[in-house]
Amino acid sequence: MTQDSHSLFGALFDTPASKRVVPVLVPLPVPEAYSYAVPEGMAVEAGSVVQVPIGPRQHIGVVWDEPEARGDDKSFDPRKLRAIEQVFDCPPLTKDMREFIEWVSAYTLSPPGLVARMAIRAPAALEPEPMIEALRFTGGEPDRVTPARQRVLQTLEEDIPWTRSGLAHAAGVSLSVVDGLVKQGLFETVFLPPPPVVAVPDPDYVAPRIDGPQKQAASELVEAVQTAGFSASLIDGVTGSGKTEVYFEAIAEALRLGKQVLILLPEIALTSSFLERFQDRFGAKPAEWHSDLAPRMREKVWRGVVTGEVRVVAGARSALFLPFEELGLIVVDEEHDPAYKQEDRIFYNARDMAVVRARIGLFPIVLVSATPSVESQVNGQSGRYHVVHLPTRFGDAAMPDLHLVDMRRHPPAKGGFLSPVMLRAIGKTIEKKEQALLFLNRRGYAPLTLCRVCGHRFQCPQCSSWLVEHRFRNQIQCHQCGYSEKTPEACPECGTFDHLVACGPGVERIAEEVERHFPDARTIVMSSDLLGGVKRMRLELEAIAKGEADIVIGTQLVAKGHNFPLMTLVGIVDADLGLANGDPRAAERTFQLLSQVTGRAGRTGLKSYGLLQTYQPQHPVMQAIASGDASAFYEREIGEREKALLPPFGRLASIIVSADTRLDAETHARGLRNAAPKMSGVTVLGPAEAPLAIVRGRHRFRLLVHGRRNSDMQGFLRAMLSSGPKPRGSVQVQLDVDPQSFL
DNA sequence: AGCACGCCGACT
DNA sequence: GTCGGCGTGCTC
Numbered sequence: 023m024t025q026d027s028h029s030l031f032g033a034l035f036d037t038p039a040s041k042r043v044v045p046v047l048v049p050l051p052v053p054e055a056y057s058y059a060v061p062e063g064m065a066v067e068a069g070s071v072v073q074v075p076i077g078p079r080q081h082i083g084v085v086w087d088e089p090e091a092r093g094d095d096k097s098f099d100p101r102k103l104r105a106i107e108q109v110f111d112c113p114p115l116t117k118d119m120r121e122f123i124e125w126v127s128a129y130t131l132s133p134p135g136l137v138a139r140m141a142i143r144a145p146a147a148l149e150p151e152p153m154i155e156a157l158r159f160t161g162g163e164p165d166r167v168t169p170a171r172q173r174v175l176q177t178l179e180e181d182i183p184w185t186r187s188g189l190a191h192a193a194g195v196s197l198s199v200v201d202g203l204v205k206q207g208l209f210e211t212v213f214l215p216p217p218p219v220v221a222v223p224d225p226d227y228v229a230p231r232i233d234g235p236q237k238q239a240a241s242e243l244v245e246a247v248q249t250a251g252f253s254a255s256l257i258d259g260v261t262g263s264g265k266t267e268v269y270f271e272a273i274a275e276a277l278r279l280g281k282q283v284l285i286l287l288p289e290i291a292l293t294s295s296f297l298e299r300f301q302d303r304f305g306a307k308p309a310e311w312h313s314d315l316a317p318r319m320r321e322k323v324w325r326g327v328v329t330g331e332v333r334v335v336a337g338a339r340s341a342l343f344l345p346f347e348e349l350g351l352i353v354v355d356e357e358h359d360p361a362y363k364q365e366d367r368i369f370y371n372a373r374d375m376a377v378v379r380a381r382i383g384l385f386p387i388v389l390v391s392a393t394p395s396v397e398s399q400v401n402g403q404s405g406r407y408h409v410v411h412l413p414t415r416f417g418d419a420a421m422p423d424l425h426l427v428d429m430r431r432h433p434p435a436k437g438g439f440l441s442p443v444m445l446r447a448i449g450k451t452i453e454k455k456e457q458a459l460l461f462l463n464r465r466g467y468a469p470l471t472l473c474r475v476c477g478h479r480f481q482c483p484q485c486s487s488w489l490v491e492h493r494f495r496n497q498i499q500c501h502q503c504g505y506s507e508k509t510p511e512a513c514p515e516c517g518t519f520d521h522l523v524a525c526g527p528g529v530e531r532i533a534e535e536v537e538r539h540f541p542d543a544r545t546i547v548m549s550s551d552l553l554g555g556v557k558r559m560r561l562e563l564e565a566i567a568k569g570e571a572d573i574v575i576g577t578q579l580v581a582k583g584h585n586f587p588l589m590t591l592v593g594i595v596d597a598d599l600g601l602a603n604g605d606p607r608a609a610e611r612t613f614q615l616l617s618q619v620t621g622r623a624g625r626t627g628l629k630s631y632g633l634l635q636t637y638q639p640q641h642p643v644m645q646a647i648a649s650g651d652a653s654a655f656y657e658r659e660i661g662e663r664e665k666a667l668l669p670p671f672g673r674l675a676s677i678i679v680s681a682d683t684r685l686d687a688e689t690h691a692r693g694l695r696n697a698a699p700k701m702s703g704v705t706v707l708g709p710a711e712a713p714l715a716i717v718r719g720r721h722r723f724r725l726l727v728h729g730r731r732n733s734d735m736q737g738f739l740r741a742m743l744s745s746g747p748k749p750r751g752s753v754q755v756q757l758d759v760d761p762q763s764f765l
Numbered sequence: 766a767g768c769a770c771g772c773c774g775a776c777t
Numbered sequence: 778g779t780c781g782g783c784g785t786g787c788t789c
Contacts, residue, residue, distance in 0.1 A: 046789080050766065056789035077768070077788045102789055136766085367766095 043103065046074055046083040047123075049139040055086040057098070059105040066106065069114030071142055073107040080107060084115055084138050111149055113328050115141065115345050118383045125378055131739060132368045140343040140368065144324035151325065153213035156183040157200075162208050170195040174203060183212050219322040223304035223334050225274035230303075232271070236264040239410045240271035246386040246408070247275040247351060254377055256357075256402045257390045259412025260421070261621030265390050266296075268412065269353050270303050272388055277304075277333060281350020281385070285336040286372060288361035289313070290582050296336065304334075311337030311344065339364055339372030342379065350385045352376045357389040357398060358614050365678070392621065393614040393652070396607075396659050397670045422592065422624040424632040426639045426648050438535050439527040444593050444633055445539055451591040452543050452572045456628065459586070460532060460575045461619045462595040465549050466490040467531045468524030471498065478515035492551065493530050532595055533575045540573065548576035581619045590630040592623040597634040597644060606668055606726075610659055613643045613652070620647065667705070667728045673735040677725040691723040704729040704738050 044066060045055035058074050060066055070085040085106075115123075123141065127134035159178045164171050170193075177193040178184070184192070190200045203209065232240055239257065246253045259265050276283050287296065289312060297307045309323045309332045326332030330347035337344070339362050342352075354362070354373050362372040373389065380387035389398055389407065402409040432441040440448075440460075451458045470488045471480045480489040482500035489498040491509060499506040512519045524531065533547045546566065552559055559579075566574055569588050574580065600612045616634065624630030636644050646655035664671045679691045695706050707726040729735040 043789095048789080050788070052788080058789060074789080079767080079788095098789060100789095104789060 044106075045086040045088065046072060046106070047086050047135045047138045048074060048076055048083040049081055049135050050076065051133040051136060053133060055134070056083075057103060058083075059103050061105050064106060064109060066109050067114055069116065069120060071110045071112055071114065073110070075104050075107060082110075082139075082142055083135070084120075084142065086134075087120060112325070113347065116347070118349075118379075119345050121382050122379050125382065126368075126370060126375055129378075130368055130370050131736070136368060137343075140340065141345050143340075143343075144321045151216040151322070154185060154216055156185050156212050156214045157189060157204065157209040158183040158212045160208060160210050162206075164203055164206055164208065168199075170199045171203060174199060183214060185214075218331055219319075219326045220309045220332060221306035223277060223300075223306045223308065225277040225304065227305035228303060230267065230271055230274075232264060232267050235412055235414060236268050239412055240268045242408070242410055243269065243272035243386075243388060244275045246388075247272050247279065249386075251384050252381045253386045254380065254401070254407045255386065255388045255410055256394060256398050256407040257388060257410045257412065258394050258402070259392060259410075260414075261392050261618070263392075263412040263414060265392070265412060266299060266355075267303075268410070269355075269388050269390060270300070272351060272386070273334065273353065274304070276351040279350060280348070282327070282330065282332070282346045282348055283334045283351045284341060284344070284346065284349060284353070284376075285334065286339065286341060286352065286354045286362070286376060287336060288356050288359035288582075289338040290361065290579070293584070295584070300334075300336065308334040308336040311335050311341040313338065313340065342372045342376055349379075349383055352380055352385075352387045353390060354387065355390045357391045358393055358395040358610075360611070365676075369676070369678075393617045396610055396656065396663060399656050400660060400670045420624050420627060420630070421650065422590075422620060422630040422632045424620055424634070424648050424650065426597075426644055427633050427635045428639045429635050429637045439532060439595060440535055440539075440593075441635055444595075444635060447591055447593065447631060447633055448536070448540065448573065451631075452540065454590075455588075456590040457566070457569070457571065457586060457588040458573045458591040458593060459580060459589050459619075459622060460536065460573065460593045460595055461577075461580065462527065462529050462532055462575070463578050463599055463615065464526075464528045464596075465492070465501070465551055465577055466499065466528040467493040467534075468526055468528055470525040471522055472525060473513035473515060473518065474521040474523050475518040476513060476516040478513050490528065491524055494547075495551065527595065529575050529577055536573055536575060543572040544570065545573045545575065546571040548574060548580050550577065550579055578615070581615060581622070584622075586622065587626045588628075589623055590628050592620050592630075592632045594619060594632070594634040597636040597647075598638055598641070601638070601641065601643065606666060606674075609643050609655075609662075613646055613655060616643070616647050617652075667730060671730075673727075673729045673731070675727040675729075675735055675739060677727060677739070679723045679725065688723060691725055694725060704734055 042060040043057050044060055046058045047055050056074075056076075058072075066072060066085050068085055068087045072083055072085055073080050074083045075081075119141065123137050124134060126132075127137045130137070159181065164175075167175075173195055174189065174193040177189065186200055186204075187197060190197045193199075230237075230240065243255060243257075246255060257265050257268060259268075273283050273285070285308065297310070301307045309326060311320075311323055315323070323332060323335070324344065327335060327344045327346055335341055335344060335346075354376050357373050364370050364372065373395075377387055377389075391398070394402070398407060401407040427441050427443045429441060432443045434441050448458045448460075468491050471491050472478060480491075480498055481487070482489055482502065482505050487500055487502045489505075489507075490501055491498050493509075496509050497506045498509050510522075513522060527535075529547055529549050533545055536543070536545050546562060548559070548562060548566075552562070563584050565571060567584070567586050574586075574589075594616060597612075597616060600615070601608055605611065620632035620634075623632055634644065634647060638644060639648075642655045642658050646652045663669070666672075668674050677694065679694060705728040707728070727735065727738065729738065
């Protein structure tokens, strides 16, 4: 085989005599594309989605670009060369998409084929949907005209094709009436294109309902969309300030310019209320994309995206890898949300990768948050992102009055967890027939159970964490690995009955305390382990919104999305929870969570309050929340990060070490750390820095590596991965850095 | 990621 | 003597 037969350009115009060979990215963890022969008469180009044989099986791959320099042709045995099996009848991945895949692969240190696989994960969608069979009236008279037949003929007056069942339904007759007419040859069979997945959104469906600062902000974004090229904007505005309405205008403009739009949302925020807001503005819902989309729907949306039929997708992080035909705008809502981080096989932060995708595609991206991440805040300050402030609440939504409850001065009664201040506020609220929300980010009854006789603590047999008692379910559960067992009646250590004691509060225990104080109030607990699943949860949320509960006690899941018009008191039971868990972002996360929860109150003009129980009223997080001014908090966080070399000033990589047993994982993690060369600017933190987790039966440790320069980090990590004591297939790396700085 | 090959322990 | 554990290597 000659060198030039490798050239794609040459191959396209080649004589049939020489065999054409193209690189194909295959879904295997190998560092580069494999070579495949293109059979006679098969038309493929870079980006084509193909089926190729790998060993005994067939896989889906993507024809890739020729490497620019073919100097050191790492020749494999040419006798191994096999041919592409088939090309799928769908548009090839665009040049931008291919470049994006390569970038993500290099950045995340993951094999390019596995990254590419994320973009083509809807196998059955690779072939066009079959046309649907329809009947077209060709004229003529039936032998006998019955009333039912008459109705069909009337329905047919407009000369449009009908499906068999559609016609029967429209005419109000049974299928057999239609079949009878078909038998008499009154119809011809025609084929119609399949119906669109979603209706096309209309940018001018309604006039934008914004004014003042919102209008100004919207016009800045619209201008960014009109200006061809990359730009990044950060919309920074409190809950209820009209952020969504503002970015809807940017979307409208992108649609007017004939571009596709991607809205990224944290998984949990993909609620019907968001879709309805979109529909109210654009007259149609966006296509959805998330992990539990029905397979059939997934295929349709994927196909619609790649053909350009779908104009707007609202999706969770994986939607970022959809192969859009002409993407022209990305919106990342709740950009600070940790749900954008994927930590499974391919490690990436969809928010950061979205910035990269916009940069490669030369179009604008809009990041949106009431509580921007520190990274984005820094990018805003340095001018890399254009910051759009939305200072006020929109319409009549007033900010709640926020107060700290110093628990040292107002301690709860013995055996309780709610301060008298909090209890009084709850009492007043329900007296006014308004609703109170109590937030505690801890499921179950109590986080720790111990035996009063021997001091035995209930610990998970699979990992190191405590077992959490769940009274509703009569279970004790491990919140790390999911282990659970029936709550024992006697201590397993000393056998004593009735001497087990619960330590600390969970939402169930707070509910018990609330019911003791307010026996007549309608109290409801919202937690992810609510019996009855998602369906019951949705009903409960609706009931709460309608005022069918007085006091709601909930975990994190009440923090997002849902609006409760009668909610005028938000009480945080333990505002300090999560501040001291070893996570370098603990303060930031706590600030974001508390802002989000207190933002649930006061969205309808009723005077509303937020109370935060804390033992650390002077803590910067508490001060930021209470004062409503976060600037000092951000300054401090930025300073801390600078000192600790955390993003965005240094690089932070997580090396996840996983093994079948805890001991193995620990040993491997130590081994990696000890093997770490003393490289300048790179520091390795020990396994103790991160909590142990068990994922799909594998024990995981996280090693954190700090460094200042990306090249140092990558060099170091590559060295670690290739030379370290590598337990096979069980070391994964996530680079947690700001991508803008080295685009 | 799968899958085959290959080398050491407990058994019909 | 084998069955089967999972360590190692390969897939164009």
